[in-house]
Amino acid sequence: MTESSRRADAPLARALALASAALDDAPAGLLADFDGTLSPIVADPALARLTDGASGALTALVSRLAVVAIVTGRAPLDARRMTGVPGMLVAGNHGTELLEPDADAPILSPAASSVRAALDEALARLPQVAGVTVEHKGLSAAVHYRNAVDQDATRDRLMGALGRLGDGLELRHGRLSLELRPVGLGDKGVAARTIIKRFGLRGVVVMGDDVTDLDMFAAVAEMRAAGQIRGAIIGVGGGDAEVPPEVAGAADVLLASPADVARLLEALAGIG
Ligand SMILES: [Mg+2]
Secondary structure (H helix, E strand, O other), rough: HHHHHHHHHHHHHHHHHHHHHOOOOOOEEEEOOOOOOOOOOOOOOHHHHHHOOOOHHHHHHHHHEEEHHHHHHHHHHHHHHHHOOOOOEEEEEEOEEEOOOOOOOOOHHHHHHHHHHHHHHHHHOOOOOOOOOEEOOOEEEEEEEEOOOOHHHHHHHHHHHHHHOOOEEEEEEOOOOEEEOOOOOOOOOHHHHHHHHHHHOOOEEEEEEOHHHHHHHHHHHHHHHHOEEEEEEEEEOOOOOOHHHHHHHHEEEEEHHHHHHHHHHHHHHHHO
16 A cells, blocks of 8 residues: 555544444444435436445445434435435435335424424414415415505514514514524434434434534534534545535544545445
8 A cells, every 4th residue: 555545545544443433332323414425416416326335335234223314405205215225214304304214205303393383373373464475385484565555564563463483483574574484493413413312322423515514513522522422523525526614624534525435334334
């Protein structure tokens, strides 16, 4: 082995040491982002697929670990189809939807369900007002008063009717609309904490490449600092692409590309 290839392999060896130690602490789980982590970034996102070698390794890890989860911004069914590995849990739409391994359709995460209930409750308090339309977006809503005769009076009346919003919701003023939006929801940190708690994980490996993964990294770092878990935080570069400096800074170790992630997974699974 040349000196330069030894240097290039150093992050992989370090990632393997950290991840192995974490996964030895059962029950253990692997939480991974999809795009740019398990899959190379491609020009057409619809054509993304697992890096070579990742499929067999993930299949082996599914049977060995308490949970293997994809935590992604994608719709859960898309992520499952693109991954094609049976037995994985998918936390999609930034963790607001959970797709169980054997389920045909995703369900709202516990946190998202309670936000949904609070949102429906708030919208039910609104009076019928001419020129006001409600745009229900599932976990958020926009109440448009653009077409009301007296916009200011209508806005005040709507705000009065909404009153105090339930936990997990906040009110923002849009352009001639009131926006009801979830707070502290829809980030990957909430998803990671939910999964870790649900499976009672002691060992956790988390992998991601982008700023949306930082919440997941922070959740694992905080739980590790509190002595609740043994964790390994693996950042992934995009090969030629720039890694956001925050991602590099928050990770224990930075792998060069999704291809190196596949090599790590194969080593963890004892194959390849
Ligand atoms: Mg990504």
